[in-house]
Each structure stands twice: as C-alpha cells, then as structure tokens.
Amino acid sequence: MFSKAYSAVIHGIDGLIVSVEADVSDGLPLFDMVGLLNSEVREARERVRIALKNSGYMLPAKRITVNLSPADIRKEGTAFDLPVAVAILTAFGHILEDNLKDTLIIGELSLNGNIKKVNGVLPLVYAAKQQGFLRCIVPKDNANEGAVVSGIKVYGVGSIKEAVELLNDIESYEPNTVDIGKLFEGSANDEDVDFSEVVGQAALKRAIEIAVSGMHNILMIGPPGSGKTMLAKRIPTIMPELLFEESMEISKIYSIAGLLDNRALITGRPFRSPHHSITCTALVGGGTIPKPGEISLAHLGVLFLDELPEFNKNTIEVLRQPLEEKAVTIARLNATYRYPAGFMLVASMNPCSCGYFPDRNRCGCSVNMVKRYLGKISKPLLDRFDICIEALQIDYQELQSREKEETSADIRKRVYNARKIQMERYAGQGIWFNCQLSPKNIIKYCRLDSKEKNLLEQAFVKMNLSARAYHRILKVARTIADLDMSEKITAKHISEAICYRSIDGKYWGDWR
Amino acid sequence: MNKDNRQELYKLWIGSIPIKAYKIKAIIEYFGSPEDAYYASDHAMEEMMRTLNNEGIRFTKRNLDAVLLRKDLGMVKKNMEYIQKQSIKYLTMLDESYPGKLRNIYDPPFLLYYKGVPLPDDKRVISIVGARECSVYGRETAKYLAGALANEGIVIISGLARGIDSYAHIGALAAEGVTYGIMGCGIDICYPVENINLYMDMQANGGIISEYGPGVNPLAYHFPMRNRIISALSDGIVVIEAKEKSGSLITVDLGLEQGKNIYAVPGRITDKLSAGCNNLIKMGAKPVTSPQDILEDFPGYDSIMQKVSSQPDQIKLTGLLSSEEQAVYDIIDLSPKHIEELICLTGFEMGKLMEYLLSLELKDLIYQPVKNRYTRNVKLFT
Numbered sequence: 102m103f104s105k106a107y108s109a110v111i112h113g114i115d116g117l118i119v120s121v122e123a124d125v126s127d128g129l130p131l132f133d134m135v136g137l138l139n140s141e142v143r144e145a146r147e148r149v150r151i152a153l154k155n156s157g158y159m160l161p162a163k164r165i166t167v168n169l170s171p172a173d174i175r176k177e178g179t180a181f182d183l184p185v186a187v188a189i190l191t192a193f194g195h196i197l198e199d200n201l202k203d204t205l206i207i208g209e210l211s212l213n214g215n216i217k218k219v220n221g222v223l224p225l226v227y228a229a230k231q232q233g234f235l236r237c238i239v240p241k242d243n244a245n246e247g248a249v250v251s252g253i254k255v256y257g258v259g260s261i262k263e264a265v266e267l268l269n270d271i272e273s274y275e276p277n278t279v280d281i282g283k284l285f286e287g288s289a290n291d292e293d294v295d296f297s298e299v300v301g302q303a304a305l306k307r308a309i310e311i312a313v314s315g316m317h318n319i320l321m322i323g324p325p326g327s328g329k330t331m332l333a334k335r336i337p338t339i340m341p342e343l344l345f346e347e348s349m350e351i352s353k354i355y356s357i358a359g360l361l362d363n364r365a366l367i368t369g370r371p372f373r374s375p376h377h378s379i380t381c382t383a384l385v386g387g388g389t390i391p392k393p394g395e396i397s398l399a400h401l402g403v404l405f406l407d408e409l410p411e412f413n414k415n416t417i418e419v420l421r422q423p424l425e426e427k428a429v430t431i432a433r434l435n436a437t438y439r440y441p442a443g444f445m446l447v448a449s450m451n452p453c454s455c456g457y458f459p460d461r462n463r464c465g466c467s468v469n470m471v472k473r474y475l476g477k478i479s480k481p482l483l484d485r486f487d488i489c490i491e492a493l494q495i496d497y498q499e500l501q502s503r504e505k506e507e508t509s510a511d512i513r514k515r516v517y518n519a520r521k522i523q524m525e526r527y528a529g530q531g532i533w534f535n536c537q538l539s540p541k542n543i544i545k546y547c548r549l550d551s552k553e554k555n556l557l558e559q560a561f562v563k564m565n566l567s568a569r570a571y572h573r574i575l576k577v578a579r580t581i582a583d584l585d586m587s588e589k590i591t592a593k594h595i596s597e598a599i600c601y602r603s604i605d606g607k608y609w610g611d612w613r
Numbered sequence: 614m615n616k617d618n619r620q621e622l623y624k625l626w627i628g629s630i631p632i633k634a635y636k637i638k639a640i641i642e643y644f645g646s647p648e649d650a651y652y653a654s655d656h657a658m659e660e661m662m663r664t665l666n667n668e669g670i671r672f673t674k675r676n677l678d679a680v681l682l683r684k685d686l687g688m689v690k691k692n693m694e695y696i697q698k699q700s701i702k703y704l705t706m707l708d709e710s711y712p713g714k715l716r717n718i719y720d721p722p723f724l725l726y727y728k729g730v731p732l733p734d735d736k737r738v739i740s741i742v743g744a745r746e747c748s749v750y751g752r753e754t755a756k757y758l759a760g761a762l763a764n765e766g767i768v769i770i771s772g773l774a775r776g777i778d779s780y781a782h783i784g785a786l787a788a789e790g791v792t793y794g795i796m797g798c799g800i801d802i803c804y805p806v807e808n809i810n811l812y813m814d815m816q817a818n819g820g821i822i823s824e825y826g827p828g829v830n831p832l833a834y835h836f837p838m839r840n841r842i843i844s845a846l847s848d849g850i851v852v853i854e855a856k857e858k859s860g861s862l863i864t865v866d867l868g869l870e871q872g873k874n875i876y877a878v879p880g881r882i883t884d885k886l887s888a889g890c891n892n893l894i895k896m897g898a899k900p901v902t903s904p905q906d907i908l909e910d911f912p913g914y915d916s917i918m919q920k921v922s923s924q925p926d927q928i929k930l931t932g933l934l935s936s937e938e939q940a941v942y943d944i945i946d947l948s949p950k951h952i953e954e955l956i957c958l959t960g961f962e963m964g965k966l967m968e969y970l971l972s973l974e975l976k977d978l979i980y981q982p983v984k985n986r987y988t989r990n991v992k993l994f995t
Contacts, residue, residue: 304952304985307963322984452983459949459983461748462885468746468775491985493951559975581964596967600952604984 102126104191106201107234108169108184109225110176113438114353114393116221116228118205120170121181123188128164134185136169139177139390148210149186156214156261158190165189175435177390180219183208183238186261187268200268203235207243214261218242223356226250227349236276238264244277245365246356249349279365281345296335297506299328301495306332308490308601310512313339314519315535315580318424318446318485320409320603323492325456329449333405336447337370338509340402341517347401350441354393354400371402373444377411381419391431391438396423399444409448410477417482420446424485427537448486450478460494475604487536487573488601519583535580540572547575549590556592560599574598623647625696626689628705628724629826632676637723638706639670640680647707651684695827701800702727710734718845718871722824725842726800729820732793732846737911738768740847742840742861743777743854748886749982750947751777751854753991754878756784758851761904763790765914768819770795770846772839773812775805777853777861782811789818795846796823797839798831822846837863844868849907851876852898855889862889865898874910876901933976937961941969942989945979949986 102125109116134146146167153160167185169176184206190196207225208216222243227250229237236254239247244257254276258264267274296306305321309332312319321329343351351367361367375384375395386394396404406412423429427443453471457463466474483489523534526546532538538546549557561571575590578598582590627637627647643661644650653661658677665672683689696703703726704711712732715721732738739762743751755777759769763785771778773794785792792815798804800823803812812821824842825835837860844850844867852875855861865875875898880887894900901907908914934942944950944958955966970987973979979987 302953303956304963459749459986461746462883465746489984491951491983493953556971556975560971563975585964593964593968596971597964599971600967600985 102192102194104188104198104201106184106188106191107205107229108181108207109205109228110174110180111178111221111224111357112174112436113391114224114357114397114440116225117174118228118232119174119176119181121184121188121206122168122170123185123192124166124168125163125189125192126166130162130164132160132165132167134167134169136167136172137175138169139175141179142169142176142181145179145182145185145210148182148212149189151212152182152210152214152261153186153189155212158193158195158261160189161193165192178219178221179209179217180207180221180225182210183216183240183261183264186210187264190261190265196265196268200271203233204268205229205234205237206264207237208240208258208264210261216240216258216260216264220359221357222246223249223349223361224353226253226255227353229253236271238267242363245279245363246352246361248277248279249281249352249365281366284366285342285345285348285368294335294338296332296339296509296512299331299335300506302328302332302492305329305490305492306507306512308488309336310339310516311577311580311584311597311601312447312488313445314516314584315487315523315576316445316533317487317536317577317580319448319488319490320483320486321447321449321490321492322452322604323449324460324494325451327492327494329492330405330407333374333403333407333447333449334372335509336403336405336445337372339512339516340370341513341520343368343370343401351401354397354440358393358398360398371399371444372405373399373402374405374407377406377408377413379412379416381413381416384416385419385423385429385431385442386438386440387431389433391433393440394429396420396429396442396444397440400441401443402445404444404446406446406448409450410474414477414479418479421481421485446485452491483603484569486603487577489603490601515584518586519580522583522586523580535576535583538576538579543572543575543579547579547590549575549595553590553592553595557595557599560595564599566602570602574602577601620646620648622686622689622693623651624705624707625693625703625724626651626683626686628703629689629692630680630683632679634706634721634723636665636670636672636676639665639668639672641707651686655681692827696726699801699827700728701827702731704731712846714738715842715845718841720841721845722842724826725822725824726826727820727822728800729793729816730791730818732820732822733768733791736766736768736791737849737914738770738847739849739851739907740770740843740864741777741781741851741853742771742843742864743781743852744856744859744861744886745774745776745778746886747776747780747854748884749949749988750880750884751878751886752780752982753947753989755780755853756787757991758853758878758901758904758907759784759792760788760790762907763788763792765904765908766790767908767911767914768793770843772797772836772843773804773808773815773821774836775808779808779811781853782815785819786811786814792819793846794819794821795839795843796821796825796831797835799823799825799827799829801827802829802831804831836860840864841867844873845871847873849874849876849910851878851901851907852890852893853878854880854886855893856885857888857892859889862893865893875899876907878902934973935969937965938969938973941966942973942978945973945987945989947989947991949982949988951986955987 104123106121109118209219218240223246226237226247230253238256241257241259247255257277348366355361373395384394423442429442431438452458453466453474578590578594581594624647640650662672662677705724759781763769769785769792771781782792803809840863844864850868852861877890877893877898879900980990
C-alpha cells in the first residue's frame with residue numbers, strides 16, 4: 102500500500118514543494134523515515150506515532166517507510182509532522198487518496214493529536230499556489246496568514262481528527278478567508294507616534310523628508326538629546342503606506358523568521374533598530390540553518406543604527422554589499438540563500454566621544470580626539486550615506502513654544518507625490534527611487550542647465566568634492582526637485598543638496 | 614679646519630651642556646674661553662668648582678659631571694655637521710647678535726638654535742598665545758589680529774602649538790608678515806606634526822627658534838620653559854582664549870615679571886574658554902577689541918593706525934550681495950550658527966536659505982567650520 106501527500110520546505114524566502122511518500126508492507130514492524138532529514142524532522146517519527154495513537158488510530162504491526170523527496174534537499178522545521186501522519190493514514194486507507202493530489206499539507210503535531218502553528222506558512226502557501234495546488238491544509242493558528250494568498254483555498258485544522266474529516270469530505274467545508282482591505286484599514290490607526298511630537302528641528306525634519314522621498318540613506322549627527330532617535334522612530338509614519346505586494350514580500354520574511362505573531366500580514370513599514378552589540382550574522386542573516394537578519398526584516402522599511410560608531414566595525418562593514426544590491430546572498434555548503442534587503446539605512450551618532458562638539462563650553466575633546474571618533478566609521482560606509490545632517494541641541498524655549506508642528510500625514514502626502522513622480526519616470530527600468538540611479542542614469546535624468554552646472558562646478562572646486570560626492574549631490578538634488586514637483590533641477594535644489602552632502606573629514610574639526 | 618671653526622665647535626660644546634647659562638658663563642670667565650675650558654684637566658675643573666662655590670655660584674658635583682660627560686669633540690663635530698646639513702643656525706650669549714631682550718631675563722638660554730632668518734632686533738615683537746582647543750571665535754580673532762599687526766611690520770611670535778598659536782602664525786603668514794615659532798622640543802622636530810607646512814613656510818621670512826638641540830623630544834616640562842623665551846622676546850603679549858587655568862597664563866606671569874605689556878581679548882562671560890582672558894582684564898590687562906589697541910602703545914606705529922579698519926568685517930559689500938543674502942550675512946557672526954538657528958532667525962524656507970548660504974560661501978564671505986554650521990570669514994586685505 103503506497104500513498105503520497107505533499108508538503109513544502111522553506112528555502113531562502115521561498116517554499117520548495119516536497120512530496121511525502123508512505124509505504125506500508127509486510128515484514129518486521131518498523132517505522133522508518135528517509136530523505137536527508139534534519140534531527141527535528143527525524144523526530145517526527147515519534148510524534149506521529151503517538152499522536153496517531155492518541156487520536157484513535159491504531160497502527161497495525163507493519164513495516165512503514167516514509168520518504169521525503171526530492172531526497173537531496175535538506176528538510177528542516179517541524180511542518181512535516183502532519184503530512185507524514187496523513188500519508189500514513191492514507192496508506193492504511195483512512196483517507197481517500199484522490200483528495201491528496203492537489204493538497205499541500207503543513208503542520209506540527211502535539212502528542213495528543215493537536216496541530217500546532219509553524220513558521221513560514223505564508224511563503225509555503227504562496228509556493229503551493231505558484232505550483233498549481235488547489236488547496237492547503239495549515240494549522241488553525243496559521244490559517245489567517247495562509248488565507249492572505251489569493252487563488253488557493255486554505256483550510257485551518259486543529260487536530261488530526263479534523264484533518265482526516267476534512268480530507269474525506271472536502272467539498273462540504275468552507276475555506277478560511279481574510280478581508281485584506283480591512284487589514285490595511287486598521288493599520289493606519291495603530292501608529293501611536295507622529296512627527297508633530299518633535300518640536301523644532303526643521304532642518305533635520307526636512308532632510309528626513311528628502312531622504313524618505315528618494316530612499317536615500319541618512320546619517321544624523323548631533324549631541325545627546327537632540328531628538329535623533331525620536332525622529333528616526335517616526336520615519337515609518339511618513340513613508341507611503343504599504344502596497345499589497347510589498348506587504349506580502351515583508352510578511353514572507355517575517356513568516357520565516359517566526360515574527361508574524363498571529364497577524365495575517367505585516368501592514369506597517371518595518372522599523373528595525375538593533376542594539377549596537379549585534380553580531381554580523383544577526384544583522385545580515387545566516388547561521389547553520391540560514392535565517393533572515395535585521396537587514397531583511399527591515400526590507401522596504403527602515404534599518405536604524407543608533408550610535409553608529411559604537412557598532413563593531415566588522416559588523417557594519419558587512420552592510421556595504423547589501424546596501425548596493427538591495428539583497429543579501431548567504432552561501433552555505435549545501436545551498437545559497439538570497440534574502441531581500443531593500444531597506445533605508447538611518448544612522449545616528451554623536452560628533453565626538455563626549456557628544457557636545459563643537460560647543461566648547463561642554464566639550465573638551467581635542468581636534469584629534471574628535472577626528473578619531475569619526476574615524477571609527479570607514480570611508481566606504483560613509484560614502485553610502487547620500488544625506489548627512491547635523492542636529493542641533495534644542496533649548497528650553499523651543500520646547501515650550503506652542504507653534505503648530507506638521508503632522509506625519511502632511512509630510513507623507515508630499516513624500517507620496519515625490520515617489521509617484523519617480524515611479525513614473527523610472528517605470529520598467531528596474532529602478533524605483535532616485536537613490537538607485539547609476540552614473541549613466543544620472544546624466545540622463547539629472548540634466549542641468551548651464552547656470553546650475555556653473556554653480557555646481559564652482560562649489561565642486563571650492564569645496565574640493567570628490568566625483569562620488571558629485572553624483573550623490575545630483576541624486577539628492579533630483580529628489581528635492583521631485584519634492585518640489587519641479588521637472589528641472591534649479592540652483593535652489595542644488596544648494597540644498599550640497600548642504601546635505603556627506604562629511605568628508607575636512608568639515609569635521611579641521612579648522613584650517 | 615680653520616681657527617674660527619674650531620672656536621665654534623667649542624662654543625657649541627659648552628652651549629650644549631644642560632646647566633644654567635650663568636654657570637656656563639662662569640666657566641668661560643674662569644678659563645678665558647670655551648676652548649681653554651675644553652682642554653682644562655679634570656683637576657683644573659675641580660679647582661674651578663671650588664673657586665666658583667667660594668664666589669657664591671652654586672656649582673655642584675652633578676654640574677661638573679655634566680660638563681665632563683660631554684667632553685667628546687668627535688660627538689660635537691658630528692652635531693656640528695648635522696646642524697649645518699639641516700641649515701640650523703645658533704647663537705650663544707657670547708655672540709653680539711644674541712637678542713638683547715633675552716640676555717637680560719632671569720635664566721636665559723645660553724645657546725639658542727634657530728632656522729630661517731635671524732630675529733630682527735629693530736622691529737617690535739608681539740606674541741599671541743592662547744588655548745589649543747580654541748573656538749571659532751578665538752581662531753578668527755587670532756588670524757585677524759596677527760594679520761593686522763604683521764601687516765604693520767610687527768613680528769608675530771607664538772609657540773607653534775595647536776589652536777591659537779597656529780592661527781596666529783597662519784594669520785601673520787597670510788598677511789605676508791614675519792612670524793617666529795618658539796618650540797618646546799628639538800629645533801629639527803615639528804611638533805605637532807600637522808603643523809609641518811607652517812613649520813616650513815615660516816622659515817621664508819621668519820623662522821623657528823628653540824633652546825633645545827636636534828633630536829630633543831617634546832617633553833611636558835619644556836613648554837613652560839619655552840614660554841619664558843616667548844615672553845622675553847616680545848614687547849607685548851596678547852592672550853586670545855584661555856581657560857581659567859591655562860598654560861598661556863604662565864607666559865603672562867613671566868611677561869609681567871619681565872615688564873611686558875599684557876593684552877587680553879575679551880570674550881562672553883559664559884564662555885569657559887574666555888574666562889582666563891576676562892580675569893586678566895579684571896586684573897588690569899588691556900582689553901583688545903581692535904589692532905589699534907595694541908599699535909597705539911608703540912611709538913612709530915601710531916601714525917599708520919588709521920589704515921587698519923577697526924572692525925574685522927567692515928568691507929563694503931554693497932552691490933555684491935542681494936538684499937536677502939545681506940540679511941543672511943548680517944545674522945552670521947563669529948560664533949558658528951546652525952542652519953536650524955538661521956531658519957528661525959531669517960524666516961527663509963530651507964531651500965532658499967541654502968541658496969543664499971551657498972552663494973555667500975562661494976563668495977568666500979562665510980564658511981562652515983563644522984558641517985551645517987556657518988561662520989563669517991574674516992577678510993582683511995582686500
């Protein structure tokens with residue numbers, strides 16, 4: 102008696118279909134599982150045997166062999182318990198074999214026969230839909246998460262008994278559904294922070310608005326208590342709301358990382374702010390069983406590195422490649438995984454180790470000490486910040502002022518418009534934002550008139566700028582012009598972009 | 614080797630003995646010349662020690678050991694060759710050209726090394742000293758005052774340290790004036806290293822002066838010692854920024870002992886960096902708000918006083934700036950202002966403000982000492 106059920110395994114952020122074959126034959130009573138299994142999958146044998154017994158199914162004394170194929174891919178995770186149980190029950194004739202053909206089954210078993218939730222349901226269901234499966238059986242707790250995928254029926258089950266009943270009479274059950282529109286509606290209200298809570302800091306806010314509009318990486322420098330962290334936390338509130346496809350992509354990553362927490366989808370922009378003691382692996386992802394790191398969890402959102410110089414130097418250097426590629430590739434002996442990492446990097450730091458430079462009443466750091474502090478960040482990394490701005494300490498009067506500050510919603514509108522312009526301009530070119538412009542594209546899209554060209558040239562000579570800085574200024578100027586709804590880049594836009602250019606040592610305590 | 618050169622060798626030998634100048638002079642007086650002192654037997658040396666002690670000059674056994682230890686003409690020759698190769702020159706108290714001002718202080722150096730042009734005797738000398746970790750205000754004031762004074766033919770001396778010292782030299786050089794750096798380390802060592810350009814440039818019209826021979830490291834106790842040379846060589850001492858307890862105040866104390874004019878640049882009462890200067894003013898130092906305040910104290914310079922503008926920034930800008938640019942420029946002063954403050958003060962929107970700021974920056978009227986903070990560029994000689 103042979104039977105075959107289908108399940109899937111996570112590979113990177115995608116699901117790979119795995120067929121679960123069970124064979125029951127005469128011979129010494131034995132329950133064996135093969136197919137390059139990790140130890141947690143091998144342990145499924147005990148869980149399945151006892152869960153079946155406790156669900157009222159007695160296994161006859163036969164020789165049972167289960168094979169998970171393709172046999173050359175390592176199987177990991179606990180999602181194979183249920184498909185193995187179903188395959189065995191089918192082999193013994195408890196379930197009609199016809200119904201297994203187009204069904205993907207995922208679930209972990211408890212010894213009493215209950216089905217527990219697993220990680221990565223969303224990408225697995227998504228993969229099933231892509232492969233043409235008609236329905237998925239998932240743990241009840243993961244049902245909402247799976248139901249988000251349209252074009253495939255998703256059924257949540259709570260125990261083996263339920264699963265058997267469902268499979269034998271599939272037509273009379275209704276699949277789980279999720280109202281996606283409602284999910285997104287709710288998301289707008291649950292942001293409890295707003296830009297208007299930050300008093301003053303007009304320059305800093307403006308720089309952040311520009312950075313968000315063009316997805317430019319931004320570095321904020323300022324004394325403690327100048328509101329850098331507070332503003333960074335509010336950046337997601339001015340980013341455009343997530344589109345369904347974007348939400349799907351983020352949710353897939355969160356699903357694999359097990360961070361979905363009963364939510365069907367991630368509907369808000371991610372904001373990740375790892376502590377500076379973070380390791381390389383935790384930041385970019387990896388481990389013997391690769392998991393997405395913070396940079397992937399911040400995909401389409403914000404990765405905030407507070408106190409940048411305090412991070413381990415090697416740790417932040419690994420960001421360089423993902424920042425360019427917008428993805429991270431992790432190679433392991435048996436597979437290569439690629440996780441998306443299209444995040445906006447926001448970093449903050451103090452100007453010196455005491456934090457108050459250039460306020461000489463409070464800072465006693467020598468010029469060399471200040472330079473050494475900045476030197477903790479490598480030049481190549483600094484080069485990846487398109488925008489760099491110094492924050493000013495807010496004084497008491499300003500905190501008291503009752504002036505009305507702009508709300509996140511107002512700023513978001515402008516950001517949305519600027520992004521729309523970019524989307525239209527770059528449609529079909531594989532780039533979405535100004536920050537992604539290559540030098541060739543810069544010539545094409547950041548054309549300057551002779552007057553503006555002249556201005557930039559003067560500044561270039563005067564400020565001793567590098568070619569790299571030149572390109573960055575043009576990219577940022579393009580974004581500022583987009584925010585201004587201006588087709589042409591004018592002197593005003595260039596001037597402002599020059600003001601945000603990255604620090605280059607020369608402007609840091611070198612007072613010559 | 615002719616006779617003169619031999620004499621020089623013995624002078625260099627006796628000058629490089631690390632004992633007080635008056636003791637060296639006493640040895641020379643006792644023996645008649647450095648050469649005779651060199652060839653005196655150990656017995657004669659001991660005899661000399663006894664005689665000097667009887668005369669009331671405290672000449673210890675350790676002093677004698679120091680003299681005997683250096684008696685190595687081969688070594689002295691080597692030093693002489695090195696000095697000549699490095700174009701280092703020196704003066705001893707036996708030379709006529711040894712600066713008179715220095716000769717008369719308590720504990721003058723017997724031997725003075727220098728590079729560059731000899732210190733002119735007929736010119737007024739003003740020293741400008743102050744904090745190493747200075748503010749932009751101190752920096753600009755130093756450059757301005759040094760430039761204005763140097764422009765009138767006054768020699769600017771300072772210690773070639775970081776901060777105010779460097780900016781005083783820079784200001785004087787910018788005005789194509791004469792400036793000397795008095796070092797607290799060997800004459801051939803540039804300390805701090807980042808001042809190497811200054812170190813080289815100053816030698817064209819001015820020079821470097823040190824009482825320490827080649828290869829002597831910059832040790833902490835050398836610096837108060839070199840301050841006595843700075844104060845002695847100068848006719849007036851200007852303190853630009855000094856904290857309440859500052860090394861610059863040592864120079865001032867020495868200067869007071871030597872009867873020099875003391876000038877202090879006042880600062881805001883809340884600035885820690887100006888506390889020392891303000892205290893000096895309280896105690897009677899002359900507050901300096903313009904170069905005239907210094908020039909008027911020296912006969913011969915008061916007539917050309919009028920040429921120097923009384924304010925650092927009184928250049929006529931009419932026609933050069935638009936009214937908005939002028940408005941922005943008027944707000945910016947010598948204490949760096951952040952764009953945030955400028956937005957509040959001018960009321961311009963960010964983009965426009967940046968446009969004016971960049972335009973002013975390109976016209977060399979303002980600059981950013983620290984990113985996103987703007988300060989005036991003090992211009993004098995346009």
